Amino acid sequence: MTDDKGTQPTVDATDKPTAEPAVAPTSSTSEAPEAPNRSLGSRLRSIGNQVWSAVALPLLAIVLALIVGGIVIILTSALKPGASIDLTLPFKAYSALWDGSLGSPNGRVSTLVQAAPLMLTGLGIGLAFKAGLFNIGGEGQFYLGATAAIAVGVALEGTGSLVAITGAVIAAMIAGGAWGFIPGALKAFSGAHEVVTTIMLNFIAKFLMVYLIAGPLKLPLSPQPVTAPVNDAALPILFGRDGHLGILIAFAAVPIFWFLLNKMTLGFEIRAVGANPDAARYAGMKPRRLIILTMSIAGLMAGLAGGLNVLGINHQMPASFSTTVGFTAITVALLGRSNPIGIMFAALLFGALSAGALNMQTVAGVPRELIALLQAVILLFLVMAPVLRRVFRLRGVKGGLGTTDTMSRTYGAEAIK
Amino acid sequence: MTDIPVLGPIIQFFQFILDQLPFIADATVAAAIPVALAALCGVVSERSGVVNIGLEGIMLTAAFVAWITGVVAVALLGPGEPTAIFGITLPLLIALVAALLSGMILAALHAYLSISLRADQIISGVIINIAAVGLTGYLNTAIATSSPQGAGSFDSLNVPTQIADIPVIGWLINAIFDQGPIAIATIFIVIILQILLFRTKWGLRTRAVGEHPRAAETVGINVIRLRYRNVIASGALAALGGAYLTIELTTSFQANMTNGRGFIGLAAMIVGRWTPIGAFGAALLFFSADAFQRAVKFAAPDNTMGQFLESIPPQFYDSLPYLITIIILAGVVGRSVPPAADGQPYEREAAA
Numbered sequence: 001m002t003d004d005k006g007t008q009p010t011v012d013a014t015d016k017p018t019a020e021p022a023v024a025p026t027s028s029t030s031e032a033p034e035a036p037n038r039s040l041g042s043r044l045r046s047i048g049n050q051v052w053s054a055v056a057l058p059l060l061a062i063v064l065a066l067i068v069g070g071i072v073i074i075l076t077s078a079l080k081p082g083a084s085i086d087l088t089l090p091f092k093a094y095s096a097l098w099d100g101s102l103g104s105p106n107g108r109v110s111t112l113v114q115a116a117p118l119m120l121t122g123l124g125i126g127l128a129f130k131a132g133l134f135n136i137g138g139e140g141q142f143y144l145g146a147t148a149a150i151a152v153g154v155a156l157e158g159t160g161s162l163v164a165i166t167g168a169v170i171a172a173m174i175a176g177g178a179w180g181f182i183p184g185a186l187k188a189f190s191g192a193h194e195v196v197t198t199i200m201l202n203f204i205a206k207f208l209m210v211y212l213i214a215g216p217l218k219l220p221l222s223p224q225p226v227t228a229p230v231n232d233a234a235l236p237i238l239f240g241r242d243g244h245l246g247i248l249i250a251f252a253a254v255p256i257f258w259f260l261l262n263k264m265t266l267g268f269e270i271r272a273v274g275a276n277p278d279a280a281r282y283a284g285m286k287p288r289r290l291i292i293l294t295m296s297i298a299g300l301m302a303g304l305a306g307g308l309n310v311l312g313i314n315h316q317m318p319a320s321f322s323t324t325v326g327f328t329a330i331t332v333a334l335l336g337r338s339n340p341i342g343i344m345f346a347a348l349l350f351g352a353l354s355a356g357a358l359n360m361q362t363v364a365g366v367p368r369e370l371i372a373l374l375q376a377v378i379l380l381f382l383v384m385a386p387v388l389r390r391v392f393r394l395r396g397v398k399g400g401l402g403t404t405d406t407m408s409r410t411y412g413a414e415a416i417k
Numbered sequence: 418m419t420d421i422p423v424l425g426p427i428i429q430f431f432q433f434i435l436d437q438l439p440f441i442a443d444a445t446v447a448a449a450i451p452v453a454l455a456a457l458c459g460v461v462s463e464r465s466g467v468v469n470i471g472l473e474g475i476m477l478t479a480a481f482v483a484w485i486t487g488v489v490a491v492a493l494l495g496p497g498e499p500t501a502i503f504g505i506t507l508p509l510l511i512a513l514v515a516a517l518l519s520g521m522i523l524a525a526l527h528a529y530l531s532i533s534l535r536a537d538q539i540i541s542g543v544i545i546n547i548a549a550v551g552l553t554g555y556l557n558t559a560i561a562t563s564s565p566q567g568a569g570s571f572d573s574l575n576v577p578t579q580i581a582d583i584p585v586i587g588w589l590i591n592a593i594f595d596q597g598p599i600a601i602a603t604i605f606i607v608i609i610l611q612i613l614l615f616r617t618k619w620g621l622r623t624r625a626v627g628e629h630p631r632a633a634e635t636v637g638i639n640v641i642r643l644r645y646r647n648v649i650a651s652g653a654l655a656a657l658g659g660a661y662l663t664i665e666l667t668t669s670f671q672a673n674m675t676n677g678r679g680f681i682g683l684a685a686m687i688v689g690r691w692t693p694i695g696a697f698g699a700a701l702l703f704f705s706a707d708a709f710q711r712a713v714k715f716a717a718p719d720n721t722m723g724q725f726l727e728s729i730p731p732q733f734y735d736s737l738p739y740l741i742t743i744i745i746l747a748g749v750v751g752r753s754v755p756p757a758a759d760g761q762p763y764e765r766e767a768a769a
Contacts, residue, residue, distance in 0.1 A: 076559055134539060190747040195470065195539060196687070197746060199680045200739040207732040215730070327547060334540065367558035372551030379544045383536045 058335055060388060061381035062349070065374045066094065072373065073366055093364040100359025101352035107359070109240030113313065115351025116250035117142070117305035121329035122347050123257045124180075124301030126338035130261065131294040132274035137183060137198030138302040139326025140205030141176040145303025146310040147209050148175035150317050151217055153233030164232035165245075169307055176303010177296045179205060184295025188288040194295065202326070213319040225319035235312035244312030246305075251344075253301070258340040270294055302326065324372070328354075331375045334382065350375070426725070433726075437712040442592035444708035447666065449700040450600045451476065451675070454658030455682025456689065456696035457603075457610060461651040464614065464691060465644050466627040468760040470542025471527050472655040473679025474549030475520045479659030481553040483516035484670040487663075488565045496569070503598045504572035513599075513660050520656020521649050523549070528648040532641060535762035546679075554672050571597040571665045597665040599657060606654075610693040623647060627756035630763045640763055655679070677739070684742040691755060699745075703738040710734035 070090030077086040101107045121138045128135040152171035156164040183197040214225035235244040261267040269290055272280040277287045305325060310317055328350055335349070336342030357368035381388060434441070455472050462469040490508035491497075497506035523545055530541040573596050593604060614620040622643060625633040630640045658678070663670050681703055682696075689695025713726045713734075 072555075076556065136543075186743070186747050192743070192746045196680060196684050197743055199677060200684070200743045200746075203677055203739045204736045204743075207736040211730050211732040330543065331547070367555050369551050369554035369558055372547060373555055374551075376544055376548030376551050379540070379547065380530075383530055383540060383544060384534060386534060 057382065057385055057388065058346075058378075060392065061335075061378045064381050064388075065377040068377050069370055069374050070094070073370070089364065089366070093360050093366040093370075096360045096363040096366075097353070097356035099356070099363075101356035106241055107355055109243045110355035111348065111352045112247045113242055113244065113351070114354040115347045116247045117309050117323075117325045118329050118332050118350050118354075119250040119344055119347035120253055120305040120308070121302045121325055122332035122336065122343040123253055123340060124298035125329055125333040126336060126340065126343050127257065127261065127270065127301075128294050128298040129333060129338040130267075130274050131270045131290060132277070133184075133187070133291065133294060133298075134195050135180065135183075135198055135295060135298040135302075136195055136330065137179065137201050137205075137299065137326070138329050139323065140198070140202035141179045141299040141302035142306035142309075142323055142326055143205045143209045143321070144179050145172035145176040145306030146317060146321065147212055147217070147306075148172050148303070149233070149307030149311050150227050150230060151212070153230035153311060154217070154228045157228075157230065157232055159232060161232050161236070164230070165235065165311065168230070168233040168311055169304065172303045172307025173300045174303075176306065177300035179303065180299015181292060181296040184292040184299075187295070188291045209317075209321070210319045213317055213321075217317075227317045229316040230311065231315075233311055234315050235308065242313060244308070246308030246312045249304075249308060250347075254340050254344045261340065266293075302329070305329075328375065331379055334379060433712075434709075439588040439591050441705065441708045441712050442588050443595055444711060445701055445705045446592045446604075447596060447600060448704040448707050449697075450596075450603050451658035451661050451666075452678050452682045452685055452703065453607065453697045453700040454603055454661070455655050455679045456685040456700055457606065457693055458651040458655035458658070459683050459686040460614075460689075460691055460693055460696055461610070461623075461654065462648050463686065463759050464627045464756055465623050465647040466630060466756060466758040466761065466763070467528070467531055467644055467648050468538040468542065469524075469527060469648065469651065470539050470680075470683070471523065471545030471549075472542075472651075472682060473675055473677070474542075474546035475523045475652055475655040476659035476662070476679050477546075477549045477553055477673070477675045478523055479516040479520045479656035480662045480674050481557065481659075481670050482519040483512045483660040484567060484663040485556070485560070486515035487512035487567050487569075491566055496566075499569075499572070504569070505598070506569070509569065509571060509664055512664055516660035516664075517653045517656045520652040520654075520659065522652075524649045524652020524655070525645075527652075528645050531762065532644050532648070535764070538760055538762075550673065553670075557670060557672055567663075567668050569664075570668045571599065573597045573600075597661075599661045599665050603657070603661075604697075607693045607697045614693065624756070627758055630758050644763070655682075658682075681738055681742055684746055687755075688742075688745050702745075703741055706734060706737035706741065710737075 070093075073090045073093055074085065074087055077089045099107060101111045121142065125135050125138060149168040149172040153164055153168035156167045159167075179201060183192075183194045183201060186192040186197050187194045210225075213227055217227045218225050219228045235246055237244055238248065259267075261271070269280065269285045272283070272285060273287050273290045280290075281287055302325075306323075309323075309325075310321075314321075329347075332343055332346040332350055335346040336344070353371050353374065357371045360366050360370070361368045455476055458472045458475070459469060462472075487508050490511045494508060497508055499506050527538075527541050527545055530536045530544070531538045594601065614623065622633065622638050625636075626638060626640050626643050634640050659675065662674055682700070685699035685703060686696045688699035688702075689697070710731070713729075
């Protein structure tokens with residue numbers, strides 16, 4: 001299994017080798033030279049060490065972010081008219097956050113519901129990262145996937161659940177895939193940097209969505225611009241109050257992506273192009289084709305997430321439909337280090353934060369935008385990994401974001417031939 | 418005239434544009450200023466070799482800081498007497514300075530992450546953007562319930578209407594000078610930066626550092642210090658653009674106010690080939706569509722061309738700046754070459 005290429009050589013060179021050979025930062029596979037009778041205890045310990053070294057830094061970043069968030073909450077607790085500095089507010093806020101997410105049965109289902117689109121989109125973005133591409137277009141792909149799902153769902157009304165759902169989901173994937181194809185093709189053929197093009201396409205997608213919902217898709221006789229509701233295409237609820245089919249699809253995607261990335265030729269080619277496009281081309285791979293394919297898959301996943309969300313939760317789309325999934329999924333992919341398993345856990349974490357945020361705002365009065373702030377701080381601490389390692393004296397801990405080697409960090413076309 | 422089949426409406430179209438030119442030019446400049454400032458921030462930063470995607474976040478933060486500082490200043494000092502030209506008041510000045518400082522602080526963070534920690538510069542920029550959205554959104558929601566009194570905004574210069582009627586260049590003079598102080602300052606900053614970048618020692622050093630930092634270091638230029646200084650200064654430029662939004666163009670802050678203007682600024686920088694004047698021109702190009710849309714909405718002529726223009730859905734006009742950006746990006750970027758060391762972290766050789 002490939003290790004992340006995120007370890008920064010300059011820092012690791014100064015880390016003293018640790019006593020346990022299994023924890024050496026540069027060893028990627030776990031074959032420590034084994035004496036024939038290695039005790040169970042020592043084997044468990046080495047597994048434990050590996051797990052620790054993989055999660056230590058993200059955990060630390062999360063804990064630190066919660067502390068910083070707590071400080072922000074205290075400092076701003078006096079802003080509401082008539083309030084004063086409240087030192088206990090962070091605890092109230094975080095306990096409300098917990099209640100709304102993992103502390104109650106409804107909350108746990110909500111966590112899964114919120115985590116599903118993050119997982120799907122994050123997997124796509126993580127795949128793109130492996131190829132050295134930065135897909136910021138998740139938001140636009142999400143919108144268009146959702147719009148396509150509703151449009152086809154409404155059109156297929158009356159044909160029964162199986163046909164309607166399948167049709168709507170496929171439509172969502174095609175729409176998202178197309179919206180990922182565009183920046184991919186632009187990058188491959190003209191070198192236009194996907195960071196800027198995907199952001200532009202986000203805006204265009206939003207306007208397109210508004211136009212369609214206020215125009216051709218509009219529910220007649222409705223005072224507000226909104227689409228017709230879908231019945232047949234609505235996803236069945238599998239558990240809890242709103243645990244819909246999309247959750248299963250999201251969890252199913254994780255092993256699929258793991259398999260794609262690690263066991264399939266395509267995955268190998270993607271990783272090769274991400275590591276060194278010139279070497280890949282020399283080996284006979286076609287970077288252009290891979291770029292287009294990767295961006296299309298990333299778009300497809302985001303579109304799928306949008307479609308499943310709208311078919312499973314809202315069943316109807318107003319013109320004011322909006323989401324933060326596109327950007328949160330970037331943090332999810334970074335936190336999970338572009339690794340499908342890591343992305344799964346990161347998505348669950350942010351799903352929990354999302355699910356609890358509403359409760360936090362209602363019960364403790366802390367605005368839910370705090371979650372966005374927490375996201376940024378987590379990322380910040382991850383980027384500052386070398387500093388954290390020094391301050392907290394962590395040895396042999398992998399992590400940090402390093403350089404994700406976004407292919408052609410500049411805007412030039414030289415990277416693509 | 419309208420009877421001529423194809424040519425007629427086209428002539429009407431140009432007539433309409435000529436008619437509305439003073440208005441369109443004026444509105445274009447006003448809308449393009451924040452984007453132009455963001456583009457200038459990008460130019461200064463990237464010419465030194467540091468990619469700065471975070472300028473969107475810097476703009477948003479500066480916009481918020483300008484507004485909130487104005488609120489606090491008005492609460493503490495009272496609204497103040499506006500001067501005759503530009504309507505300057507003390508709270509407004511304080512707000513402006515605070516916004517500039519906030520931009521420089523955020524830029525310093527980006528510089529630290531990119532230069533000292535050698536993190537991926539795009540990720541560092543993304544962090545700043547997310548942090549800005551989160552922080553401003555959070556504070557805005559916390560404060561919004563009380564609807565505080567803001568500091569108002571700068572007024573534009575009062576240009577006598579006869580100037581616009583001067584043939585040939587009247588509309589140009591009007592467009593440049595019928596603006597507020599930040600906008601007019603920006604136009605001068607563009608010209609000054611162009612001169613600074615290409616005709617002074619500082620400019621030469623900056624460009625050297627952006628093209629080949631190793632060589633620059635051997636000649637004795639302190640690459641790290643130069644990059645830090647330039648990035649922080651560029652933060653002030655982006656912050657100026659953000660401040661413009663809340664204390665000149667409008668008088669209050671909305672969540673997510675910048676709406677991608679920073680990124681359009683990046684595109685303008687690329688289209689403008691990393692030069693200040695080019696970036697400004699590109700920004701003007703991108704926003705001419707926006708101004709055109711408003712001209713259509715308010716003054717569409719009563720002929721076939723006018724009716725056609727009015728029937729185009731507003732979302733199309735809204736998306737035009739972004740669409741134009743993509744088209745130009747795809748067409749131009751192959752021929753528009755960034756500084757050679759742009760985006761690459763620099764490692765000093767063994768210190769002397």
